[in-house]
Amino acid sequence: MNRYQQLAESIKQQIKQKTWRVGEKIPSLRAASKSYSVSSSTVLHAYQLLEAQGWIKAKPQSGYFVCVRSENIVSQRGIFSSCESYNDKLFDYMKNGGTGGYDLGSPFPHFSLFPFTELNRHMASAGRKVNFDMIAENQPPGNEALRRIVAQRYLAQGVMVSHDDITLTSGAMDALNMSLQVTCEPGDTVVVESPSFYGAIQSIKRAGLNVIEVEVCPRHGINLEQLADAFEQHNVRACWLMVNFHNPTGSVLSDTKKSQLLELANKYDVLIIEDDVYADLYFGSQKPRPIKYWDVKDRVLLCGSLSKSLAPGYRIGWVVNHRFSQKLQKCQFLSTLAVSAPVQEGIADYLKYSSYDNHLRKLRKKLHQYMDCFYINLVSQLPDTTIVNRPDGGYFIWVQFPSHINTEKLYYKLLEQDISIAYGELFAFYKSFESCLRINVSQVPMDKISCVVAKIAQLIK
Template structure:
């Protein structure tokens, strides 16, 4: 199999998937035939096994391949692919060209400070891969059915146990496993809204939320986020009292992009308002394990007595980026979530669910999290110290108590999109402010990823950013 380095704007696994799809179309691999194993393709194409697995999972989600336990991946019948493609023609999502350019730029630079994922060196990927292999050898023939929505039972039980240990009463039957946090959040929004509904989001907001709202034909209504206190709950209350709002998408813990974290009082107030105004709350909780203090933030779901909150979590930012393991917690809507997943991606990856469940059973996740939080806190402090030595004193900057993002407000005369373009030519990426608004606000703001180890190269990149700020 030929693998072309750097083809177009696609990532490595997307390139690999596209080439295999072309081979299937040309008849090299026919319906029912087994494609080369992950190990063989990894060796032949000089890429990692996880890259090959991502490519195969992408083709599986698109209907080109099917995974058979203990056997490998096989080409699907042509009618299966025709039916899937005909269904997809009815969905015509809007794509933000600038966002697409930005996401691709983070794969083509040396210092990816605009990247949404933490430094991959922080995670036990070798150990995870061993557990993935071990679980694969033990998988029973019925695994493909046992891992269909709502997902692997062992994995759901262990996620439920972690919530219970943090004071949240959850059953594994309340949990639906998804292909990463974005699927969890998209499915949640989908089951509580109809096209044309209004949805409250934060301003600034995670760009994935903005794209999901546009794709589903919804109207985004923005509520400001204070750089110290987080969401302005008084304005949130005023807005929902004056408008017909169906749902809200909120990130109360270490908000992306600002890093802010809501107080307990504000969290309780949000749930009171959701009850009063009959709102569904999609809670994006993917960063809550990355706290720097003594206590993990309590999710909004804790105060939810009416099952209005769809609590969405993931291991992508805290344990295994690239494995695409996410979930939704909601008892009342779990069947609707399962059905929505069945008609979209069918299910998450069977081997990956088995592998992560195996890791959680035999390794100490809490030990990993303690080390991760300590290192992220140290790296953030080092990053901010270097940055503050070079940027003007009037630049406003968040000092988060968790996560790995900082948000900078530079001044009205500065255009961070122009900065982004200039820095990209130097091999540095930043996340410019307009990405985080449905109305292209925050032109003078940017988000930076502080999860990387402070090296001379990183210090030099920070100086280049400061030079752009100083003009």
């Protein structure tokens, strides 16, 4: 943990213990620097982190003040009546992506990183073989050969599953939405991360659920202390979590904390919907384990997809869970009916006869290069008061600016220069991240990254 993170944690504990009460002003940068024997820059970084997490709020010309929170757990009922503009904002953001220029707000790696020519060859081959019997065989739970391959890949990682525990879906969002439907009823309470993937926000809004937001540290993942408080104080039905290369922060929860998280869920009888679509995009020597690895009570609905690692647009995802398998299949029959039979056959054919792992090695190497290049340019060109969080996998960088920077305004200014970003307000039920943004590092050629970052830096200045 960096010094500024240690300082932020110390001040957070003081607020929890009511040393600093809601509405009170905390020490100035100079006073805190002297008290804690650290530089003013370290204090500023700590205060910015606390502000991004919702513990304190800066007031112009006045300093930093403790925010109104209930044990720093944000619980809100009927939240959606006050968020009518969110859909419009999200639609506008999605509409402006992929229309030319540099789409740093894109949710996918750049299209050039995928083996589309090879994929299409397998699709064409599978399409020629499709007949009525094959269409019936590809109905829920889905293509058996494909489910076996998915199960085998999990087994190689030590996750004990059977192909009979897997239900194929039309992409990860379909998997996550169906998991929410089979585990929750309108009016139930769910925990989500803060910041959170905007797809989760949309799904929970549609499902009519009550929300508890638990903060995510960009480096260390979800705050288990807050999660335990949420479970203890509320009747939580389920959690929607992304513990491996979290979108948008890029954080990874340690194995120890994943195990502890599951112990908490077991203790309070909470179901876990695990979004694990980025796990194959690690930069180290070992793929991070899902929470499902420790799950002996079948409490975790593990949701995966090939959209971020192999085939965006082909809409192949899955849910791994035995307990809810029949409900998931029924849910799919009554909604999308089934995943496209030719697509299931084509993807199964590719995974069986082509080297998916070889493709992944190339993809990870390229994303790692993009990440390093983007990180170096962001750190060197943005103001010193900026916090740039470099993850160990995936393709997103989460950037935190001082509180007076509004990244939604920055977003519209950058659109004028044919650059799109994902601004922080899209990633929370509350407006807690107005000074943050998410950058997709794969969308700019290596030799253009410095120029694109320079344009962002100029607007910030």
